[in-house]
Amino acid sequence: MPEPVGGSEELVLAFLAEAADDFVSGEVISGKLGLSRAAVWKHVRSLRSRGYRIDALPARGYRLAEIPDRLGSLEVKPLLNTHDLGQVLHCREQLPSTSDLAKEIAEHGAAHGEVVIADRQTAGRGRRGRAWSSPPGKNLYLSVVLRPQLPPQRASELTLVASLAVCDACRQAGVDAGIKWPNDVLVGGRKVAGILTELAAEPDEVHWVVIGIGVNLNAAEEDFPEELRGVAASLAIARGQPVPRALFAAALLALLEQWLDRHAEEGFGVVREAWRERSVTLGHDVRVDVDGVDVEGVAEDLDQTGALLVRSGGSLMRVVAGDVVLLRPR
Ligand code: BTN
Numbered sequence: 001m002p003e004p005v006g007g008s009e010e011l012v013l014a015f016l017a018e019a020a021d022d023f024v025s026g027e028v029i030s031g032k033l034g035l036s037r038a039a040v041w042k043h044v045r046s047l048r049s050r051g052y053r054i055d056a057l058p059a060r061g062y063r064l065a066e067i068p069d070r071l072g073s074l075e076v077k078p079l080l081n082t083h084d085l086g087q088v089l090h091c092r093e094q095l096p097s098t099s100d101l102a103k104e105i106a107e108h109g110a111a112h113g114e115v116v117i118a119d120r121q122t123a124g125r126g127r128r129g130r131a132w133s134s135p136p137g138k139n140l141y142l143s144v145v146l147r148p149q150l151p152p153q154r155a156s157e158l159t160l161v162a163s164l165a166v167c168d169a170c171r172q173a174g175v176d177a178g179i180k181w182p183n184d185v186l187v188g189g190r191k192v193a194g195i196l197t198e199l200a201a202e203p204d205e206v207h208w209v210v211i212g213i214g215v216n217l218n219a220a221e222e223d224f225p226e227e228l229r230g231v232a233a234s235l236a237i238a239r240g241q242p243v244p245r246a247l248f249a250a251a252l253l254a255l256l257e258q259w260l261d262r263h264a265e266e267g268f269g270v271v272r273e274a275w276r277e278r279s280v281t282l283g284h285d286v287r288v289d290v291d292g293v294d295v296e297g298v299a300e301d302l303d304q305t306g307a308l309l310v311r312s313g314g315s316l317m318r319v320v321a322g323d324v325v326l327l328r329p330r
Contacts, residue, residue: 008035012043014078016054016064017247025061050074067244071117071140079250084113085144085257086250092116094136096123099196099212102143106200106208112147113257117249124214127196128323133228138219140249143212144256149264152201155209156320159183159197160275160306161263162211165256166193167278170215172251175238178280181299181308181324185215186280189326190233192216213252217243272302285327286310288319299324 011033016024029040044054044062051068068075073089080086088111095101095118102116118141121134134141148158163183170177175187185193196212216234224232235243263271276282279302286299288310297312308319 008033008039009043009046010074010078012040013047013052013064016062017067017079019063021063023055023057023060023063028061067246069137069242069245071119071245071249075246076117076249079246081250081254082113082257084111085253085260086113086115088114090114090116092118094118094120094122097121097125097212098141098143099125099198099210102145102210102212103198103200103208106145106210110145110208112145114145115142115253117142125196125212126194126214132194132196132214133219133223133225133232134214135219135223138223139217139234140213140215140245140252142249142252143210144253146209146211146260148206148209148260150206151204152199152206154268154305155199155201155206156197157263157268157271157306158209158211158260159195160302161259161271162195162197162213162256164271164274164278165252165259166195166213166215168255168259169248169252170235172255173235173239173243173248175235177278179275179278180326181279181281181302181319182306187233187235187238190231192233192235192238211256215248215252217245217248268304268306272304272306275302281308281324281326287325287327288317289323289325290317290319291322296327 012029015029026037026040030037048054053066055063055065072091076089098116098118105114120136121141124132124134126132159182163179166185167177167179170185177185177187180186183195184191193215199209200207216232218236219234281299284299287294287296295312297310299308300311301309303309310317310319
C-alpha cells in the first residue's frame, strides 16, 4: 500500500528531490527525518516499486535519478516548495478542461492556491475561443485558483505575472524562452506555452481568478495538429531531451508563487520591468488584430497597465487585447 502524501515515504522522496543530482547518505536522511536506517531503506525500495529510479552506492548513499512520468498528487506533492499554490491538488487522468473544473471549485469556495491538473484534456480551451491541443501523457495542463486582493481593473496584470513564471520555468529547463505579448511563451519563434485567465468579479471586488496554463513539454512534431506544425513546439523538441513533468509542474508553481508574492508586495512595476527583459515583442514590427481590424506598427513598450503601445503612422496606439503577429525585428 502506498503511504499517504505527507507520510515518511514522501518525506524521503522530498529530501532526495531537494538534493537534486547529489548523493545523500542514509545516515543523513535518517538523522534529519528521525527514521531508522532500515526504515529509510524500506522507503527507498517502496519508491522504486512505484517507478522512482533511485541509485544507491555503499559509500555515498542515495540519489534520485529519475521520477515516474505521472502527474498525480503522489508525484507532484513531495516536489512542491510552495506555501499556498498546489497545497490542495486536484489531479485527474482526463478532464474536458482543467480551467472548467477550477472555475467550478472556485464557485464552491475553493481556497486561494488550489490547483487542478489533468493528464489529458478533451476540450482544452485557448484564448479567443480557440482549442488547445491536449494529448495524454505528454504535456502539462494546469489551472490555479487565485483570490487576489486586487481591484478588478488590475486583474489582467496577473496574466503577465503568470507569463513571467512560465517563461522562467522554461528557462530553468534549459531553453531560451521569451514572451510574446501578452502571454505566449515562445522558443525559436514557436509557441511552447499559453495562458488563459478567467475571473469572476463585481465592480469593486474580485471573487476569483483562474489561471489556466498549458505547456508543451514532451509533444513530438507529429503530436501537433497539422495547422500547428512549425508554429508550435515543445521543450523536448527545443532541448533534445524529455522534461520530467512532475518536476516541471512543481518548479512552475514555485515560480508562479514567487512572482505573485512580488506583485502583491511591490506592485506592477517589477513585473513590467521583468516582462520587458523577457519580451520578444518590443522593438519588433508587428501586426495586431484589434477587434477584427489589422493594424501594423512598431511595438514600442508595455505601459503601466500592461497594455502594448504600438506606433503606427504618426500615432501611438494602446492595445489592451488582441493577437500580435511578429513581423521583423527593428
Ligand atoms: C492560449 O490560447 O495561448 C491559452 C492556452 C491555455 C491552455 C491551458 S491548458 C490548461 C487550461 N485548461 C484549458 O482548457 N486551457 C488552459
